[in-house]
Amino acid sequence: MKNLLAAGALIMITACGPNTSQTSERRVSSYDSARALSLQQKELAVKPATGYFARNDIKQNDSIACWLFESAAARDSVLGIAKTMNNIIDTADFTREMMAVITLMPSSLTQHLELVSAAQTEEAAHLHFSIRIDTPKRTYNTAAVWAGILPKTEGLKEVRFYRGDELIKSIDIDR
Numbered sequence: 001m002k003n004l005l006a007a008g009a010l011i012m013i014t015a016c017g018p019n020t021s022q023t024s025e026r027r028v029s030s031y032d033s034a035r036a037l038s039l040q041q042k043e044l045a046v047k048p049a050t051g052y053f054a055r056n057d058i059k060q061n062d063s064i065a066c067w068l069f070e071s072a073a074a075r076d077s078v079l080g081i082a083k084t085m086n087n088i089i090d091t092a093d094f095t096r097e098m099m100a101v102i103t104l105m106p107s108s109l110t111q112h113l114e115l116v117s118a119a120q121t122e123e124a125a126h127l128h129f130s131i132r133i134d135t136p137k138r139t140y141n142t143a144a145v146w147a148g149i150l151p152k153t154e155g156l157k158e159v160r161f162y163r164g165d166e167l168i169k170s171i172d173i174d175r
Helices: 002-015 018-040 072-076
Strands: 052-054 064-069 079-081 097-104 110-120 124-134 145-151 158-163 166-172
Touching: 052 145, 064 072, 064 158, 064 166, 072 079, 097 110, 097 124, 097 158, 110 145, 124 145
Parallel strands: 124 158
Antiparallel strands: 052 079, 064 097, 097 145, 110 124, 158 166
16 A cells, blocks of 8 residues: 555656646747737738639649739639629739639539638738538539739738648748
């Protein structure tokens, strides 16, 4: 019985030892750094760009592809324009704006892309997306596309694309 009590006391002392306090300090410091980052961010105005589809001839090696276009020619190499008699195609003024695009691989499943939040730090735009792939299956394949127009602001050097809080890709802005 004495040995059992001594072993139990040793386990409790070990469990409350210095390593556990370091773990809680890490949590506090990572929370503080995330909080400090959020204080440095400001909301970024992103205009949705409708009327585009992913061209059939683009090479997409990953299930999620991110693009940043600073010219109409670059945009047209990846996106086609879905013009009908009644819709309006949203276009960017590439002298003052750029177009951020995210595409998914073609699938017969229903795909949803949604911009959840957009923020800017001193040097980067942060675009957070919700991506869902659901059933039911369709009788054809299509690739989901989200396109948005961002202002070219002073000091902005890159655009970062996230799925939730996970970084998918970071793209440098040409200057």
